[in-house]
Amino acid sequence: MDAREDILFRVRVALGRTDANRPAAAADVQAAFAARSQGPRPQLGADLLARFRHESGVQSSSVDEVATLDEVPAAVARYLAERQLPQRAVVWPKYAALPWAQAGLAVEARAAQGDDAVGITGCFCAIAETGTLMTCSAPDTPAATSLLPETHIAIVPLSRIVAGMEDGWALARAELGELPRAVNFISGPSRTGDIEQTIVIGAHGPYRVHLILVRDC
Amino acid sequence: MRSQAMFFKARVGDKLADRVLQENLGKAKSKFVDARARAVAEYERDEGADFEALREAGKEIRNRTLANLDVWLETFEAKATERGGQVMYARDGAEICRLVTEIAQRHGVNKVVKSKSMLSEEAALNQALAAAGIQPIETDLGEYILQINDNEPPSHIIAPAFHKSKEQVAELFMRTHGSSKKSGIEEMTREARETLRGHFLSATMGISGGNFLIAETGSVSLVTNEGNGRMVTTLPKVHVVITGIEKVIPTLEDFATLMRLLPRSATGQHISNYVSVLTGVKGADELDGPEHLYFILVDNGRASLVGTEFQEMLRCIRCGACMNHCPVYQTVGGHAYGWVYPGPMGSVLTPLYTGIANALDLPHAATLCGQCSVVCPVKIPLPELLRGLREKQVEMDLRPWSERIALRLWGWVARRPKLYALATKIGVRYLNWLADGTDRIQVLGVAPEWTRGRDFPAPEGRTFRELYAERRTGQGR
Numbered sequence: 225m226d227a228r229e230d231i232l233f234r235v236r237v238a239l240g241r242t243d244a245n246r247p248a249a250a251a252d253v254q255a256a257f258a259a260r261s262q263g264p265r266p267q268l269g270a271d272l273l274a275r276f277r278h279e280s281g282v283q284s285s286s287v288d289e290v291a292t293l294d295e296v297p298a299a300v301a302r303y304l305a306e307r308q309l310p311q312r313a314v315v316w317p318k319y320a321a322l323p324w325a326q327a328g329l330a331v332e333a334r335a336a337q338g339d340d341a342v343g344i345t346g347c348f349c350a351i352a353e354t355g356t357l358m359t360c361s362a363p364d365t366p367a368a369t370s371l372l373p374e375t376h377i378a379i380v381p382l383s384r385i386v387a388g389m390e391d392g393w394a395l396a397r398a399e400l401g402e403l404p405r406a407v408n409f410i411s412g413p414s415r416t417g418d419i420e421q422t423i424v425i426g427a428h429g430p431y432r433v434h435l436i437l438v439r440d441c
Numbered sequence: 442m443r444s445q446a447m448f449f450k451a452r453v454g455d456k457l458a459d460r461v462l463q464e465n466l467g468k469a470k471s472k473f474v475d476a477r478a479r480a481v482a483e484y485e486r487d488e489g490a491d492f493e494a495l496r497e498a499g500k501e502i503r504n505r506t507l508a509n510l511d512v513w514l515e516t517f518e519a520k521a522t523e524r525g526g527q528v529m530y531a532r533d534g535a536e537i538c539r540l541v542t543e544i545a546q547r548h549g550v551n552k553v554v555k556s557k558s559m560l561s562e563e564a565a566l567n568q569a570l571a572a573a574g575i576q577p578i579e580t581d582l583g584e585y586i587l588q589i590n591d592n593e594p595p596s597h598i599i600a601p602a603f604h605k606s607k608e609q610v611a612e613l614f615m616r617t618h619g620s621s622k623k624s625g626i627e628e629m630t631r632e633a634r635e636t637l638r639g640h641f642l643s644a645t646m647g648i649s650g651g652n653f654l655i656a657e658t659g660s661v662s663l664v665t666n667e668g669n670g671r672m673v674t675t676l677p678k679v680h681v682v683i684t685g686i687e688k689v690i691p692t693l694e695d696f697a698t699l700m701r702l703l704p705r706s707a708t709g710q711h712i713s714n715y716v717s718v719l720t721g722v723k724g725a726d727e728l729d730g731p732e733h734l735y736f737i738l739v740d741n742g743r744a745s746l747v748g749t750e751f752q753e754m755l756r757c758i759r760c761g762a763c764m765n766h767c768p769v770y771q772t773v774g775g776h777a778y779g780w781v782y783p784g785p786m787g788s789v790l791t792p793l794y795t796g797i798a799n800a801l802d803l804p805h806a807a808t809l810c811g812q813c814s815v816v817c818p819v820k821i822p823l824p825e826l827l828r829g830l831r832e833k834q835v836e837m838d839l840r841p842w843s844e845r846i847a848l849r850l851w852g853w854v855a856r857r858p859k860l861y862a863l864a865t866k867i868g869v870r871y872l873n874w875l876a877d878g879t880d881r882i883q884v885l886g887v888a889p890e891w892t893r894g895r896d897f898p899a900p901e902g903r904t905f906r907e908l909y910a911e912r913r914t915g916q917g918r
Contacts, residue, residue, distance in 0.1 A: 228530040231686060231740045235511045238748035249509035253516050256505065256691040257657055263498035263698030266487030282711065335728035338642045354712040363726035367675050371668055389697035402524075403658050405723060405730050406675070409716035414668035416630060417708065418583035418600055420465075420607050421472040424630045427582060428637065429668030429715070 262390050272352040272385050273437075279355025280435055283412030284425060289437040293379070297327035299436050300344065300377055304329075307432070309375055313342035317364040319379065336368040343373035343430075349384040349392050350435075354411055357435075358392045361406040370410055376430040378410075381441045442534075442565045442594060445779035446791050446800035452777040453806075457894075465606045466774050473600075473765035476709025477816065484705060492705075499702045500820040502695045503756035506656070510747060513656050513689045514738070520659030524721030526734040530686075533741050534564030540737050541566060541648065541681055542573045548679050548733065550575060550646040554637075556663065556670040557581040558650035559598060559759065560683045560739050562781045563794075566648075567592060577648075578640045580669040582633055586610055589617045596775030598782060599707050599761040604774045637669075647673030647731070651684030652758070653699065654736075657692045660720040661736065664703060664713045671715050680719075680731035686738050687755040693718070699758060702818035707760040742794030750829050754789050756819040763813035763823055769806050778803065785813040785823040792830055798839055804830035865904045872900050 225233070235241075241249070268275050280287050290299050296319075304311055312330040315322075320333035336343050346365065347357040357378055361367045370376050386392055389409070396403060414429030425431055445452070456462055481492045506513040518528045531537045537560065545553060553570060555561065555577055567577045567588070579588040583601035587593040590613055595601030602610070607626055614629055615622040618636060623629045649670055651661040661682045663670040674680050690696060696718070704710040723730035746752050764770040764784025775783030779800070780791045788803040804827045813823040834840055854861050875882045876899030885892045 226530075227532045227536055227740075230532060231530050231738075231744055232511050232514065234740075234744040235514070235686070235747050238744065239509065239511060240748070241511055246512070249512040252505070252509055253512055253656070253691070256695075260657075260692050260694045262694050263502070263701075264489070264491060264494040266484070266490035268487065279711065283714070338638060356712055356716075361727065361730060363724070363728065366728040367671070368729045371671050371675060389700060390694055393693040393697065403660060403718065403720045405719065405721055405727065407718040407720075408671065409712070409718075411712050411714050411716075414666065414714055416582045416667045418581070418586070418602055418667075419605070419610050419626045419629060421469050421600060421603070422607075422626050424627050426634065427630060427667035427669070428580065428634055428641070428672055 265388055265390065266353065268352055268387050272387055273382060276350060276352040276355055276385050279352065280412070281355070283355045283433075284415075285355065285412045285433040285435050287435045287437065289439065291439050293438055293441045294323060296379055296436055296438065297322050297324045297329055297331075301327040301329055303377065303434050304342065304375075307375075310341050313344050313377070314340045314369060314373065315344040316346060316366065316369055318346060319344065335366050336372045338372055340373045342375045342377065343369040343371075344377045344379070345370045346379040346381075347384065348407075349386050349395055350380045351387070351389055351392055351409070352385055353388045356389075357410040358389075359408045359410065360396065360400065360404040361408075362404055367406045367408060370408065371429050374426070374430055375432045375434070376410075376413075377434045377436065379438060380435050381438045383441065442562055442781055444791060444795040444799055446795065446803055447779070449777060449779060449800070449802035449806060452779065453773050456773045456777050461606065461609075462604055462774055465604055466771060468606075469600075469603055470765075470771040473708065473761070477706060477762060477765070478709075480705040480709040480711065483711070484701070495698065495701055496818055496820050498698050499758070499818050500756060502690055502698060503758070503819050505691060506689050507687065507747070507752060507755050510686065510689070513691070514686060517654050517656040517659060517689050520656065521721075521736060522659070524659050526659065526721060526736055528736045528738065531737050531739045531741070534566075537561070537564040537683060537737060537739060537741075538566055538569035541683070542569060542575065544679065544681055544735055545570070545575050545646055546573070548646065550644075550679065552576045552578065552640065552644045553646045553648055554578050554580050554640055554644040554673045554677065555584070556647070556649040556665065556673045557584055557601070558648060558683050559781055560650060560685060560741070561648065562595065563739075563741055564683075566683075578637070578644065580637050580641070580667075580673060581665075582630065582667060585633060585637065586613060589613060594776065594781070596783060597761060597764065598759055604776065641672045641676055644673075644677050646679040646681065647677040648681045648683060649673055651682045651688055651736075652703070653696060654684065654689040654738075655691075655693060655696055655718065656689050658718075658720055660718045662696060663717045663719065664700075664715070666708070666710075666714045668715050671717055674717065674719055674731065675729050678731055679733045679735070681735045681737065683737045683739065685743050686740055687743050703758055703760055706762040706816065706818040746793060751789070751793055751826060753821050754786070754793070754826055756821055757786055757790075758819055760818055762816040762818065766812045766816050768808060768810065768812075778806075785827065786821075789823060789826045789830065797830065797833055797837065801834060801839060804828075804834070862904070862906050865906065869900045869902075869904050872897075873902070875899070
């Protein structure tokens with residue numbers, strides 16, 4: 225017997241599966257998918273922005289705020305200059321058209337490579353409960369841009385801040401239909417505690433995560 | 442990995458005598474415990490947030506899929522296949538090794554980057570890959586440290602190098618990387634980052650475990666802080682997921698609930714830095730992501746727990762809270778347990794997955810203080826399961842003859858009240874004589890083994906029955 229049949233056979237025997245009780249099991253699966261019932265959730269109150277800002281700090285992300293998308297490049301240039309980081313970056317193709325050059329930045333819209341120092345992305349939405357970015361992969365929003373560079377800068381429209389992960393899933397179902405290849409929830413820079421349980425920032429991913437909140441977009 | 446659990450007692454002796462290990466364990470032990478307590482308290486500051494209710498919900502989610510595991514697996518399989526994944530099954534470690542090697546060879550892979558997978562430890566996959574001429578690279582910092590130390594086994598499921606000090610890691614890095622010796626943890630982390638970055642960029646296959654399989658969408662979820670889980674599933678053209686058949690959960694909403702439990706229970710974080718939900722393969726126009734996705738769903742003993750008194754163990758979400766809070770684990774560390782999983786969850790899983798007769802000491806390596814079940818995010822009654830395994834040992838006649846005779850003798854005496862009263866009366870006086878006027882006995886005459894590493898408390902004076910009889914007749918002191 226092949227491994228699949230063998231394993232499933234033993235599970236079925238252990239569960240007492242019969243033709244008679246199989247429809248009830250299948251019905252439970254369908255009921256779960258139909259209900260998509262949520263577990264207990266914290267009530268965050270009305271001010272999701274304040275919560276998002278606070279939790280982003282807990283996750284060691286820094287936060288800036290601008291009025292419009294067109295102001296983002298200047299905010300990026302300012303951030304990079306303050307930290308004496310190179311004024312060049314790789315950006316999601318989705319944001320290729322922002323006025324990067326005007327802000328003095330050399331920005332390329334392509335897949336990130338191992339030696340790119342700065343990666344600029346947006347997000348699908350942002351989760352106030354934990355200060356988390358939810359990103360969805362697509363041709364114009366590749367996953368590696370938020371991962372390979374030492375500095376990750378993310379554009380977060382205020383209109384896209386939701387309370388919890390459940391709200392992010394609801395948005396994804398409504399806007400995307402089915403899930404993209406990669407949904408990444410990103411909460412601050414990469415870290416490790418594997419040596420003496422001491423937290424060190426910058427394990428394999430970025431050392432810095434900087435969020436630029438955008439009021440009108 | 443071949444279990445060494447039968448050598449538990451001998452290993453415990455070594456671990457207790459290992460001064461460096463004891464110092465490392467002493468430094469580390471309270472960190473996870475304090476972090477979890479803080480995280481639970483912080484969670485409950487929000488309106489309507491009750492961690493106990495969350496644990497109950499976590500338990501119900503896991504029970505739901507286990508109750509109809511066959512149908513949930515088929516549902517996951519259909520959905521994952523529809524999205525371009527290939528679902529395979531493995532009965533045991535040998536089958537895992539065979540499947541992974543075949544996949545690597547099919548795609549002409551000679552180097553594999555690995556995110557943490559405890560199942561690949563169960564299978565000793567690294568050794569099998571190396572034997573087939575395929576270089577496996579562990580990329581979780583803890584796992585990497587152990588791999589370059591001659592494939593040392595992990596001592597903790599989420600912090601594999603829990604038992605190592607930074608000095609030991611510094612030595613190891615100097616020896617392996619041929620670099621100058623570092624003293625700071627940050628410098629060492631950077632050195633590992635730079636070494637591993639090259640491997641991430643050049644490997645053509647990534648292997649990961651899976652924290653959960655989501656039936657609704659056919660996805661696998663990965664939870665990491667370092668970002669290595671994302672690297673191995675974004676850059677190489679082949680991604681192989683190795684995970685247990687019990688990991689399936691129904692919906693994305695259920696995943697959201699479990700993600701409120703897992704990081705808080707494991708490291709005390711509100712959420713881990715990187716939580717990925719991966720579905721299918723790279724689309725034609727996408728710039729990154731694997732072109733081939735394989736799921737290897739593994740039994741290796743799990744199916745035999747379904748429908749038994751031990752089924753509750755299959756709810757485990759591998760957070761490590763039980764070992765973090767276990768006084769035995771805190772004292773002896775993870776290696777003493779002899780197989781992949783240490784602490785209370787290991788003391789249940791090792792005998793069940795590798796044979797009850799091969800791990801006789803583990804169910805007894807517990808004080809049954811109950812702390813593990815208090816912190817378990819999915820409410821696994823670990824002390825009851827350990828007790829159940831002790832009962833199995835008795836039923837299977839696996840206890841030593843001396844213990845069996847002693848218990849039979851005790852049972853025989855206990856059924857004869859007068860004899861019992863006399864025996865305990867003599868016993869108490871014998872113990873008092875051994876204590877020689879002090880409150881402790883340094884060498885217990887009839888069972889000297891008991892007092893090899895501790896004293897035995899001396900009885901107060903007379904037996905309970907004597908005191909009780911005295912009080913009944915009104916002669917109480």
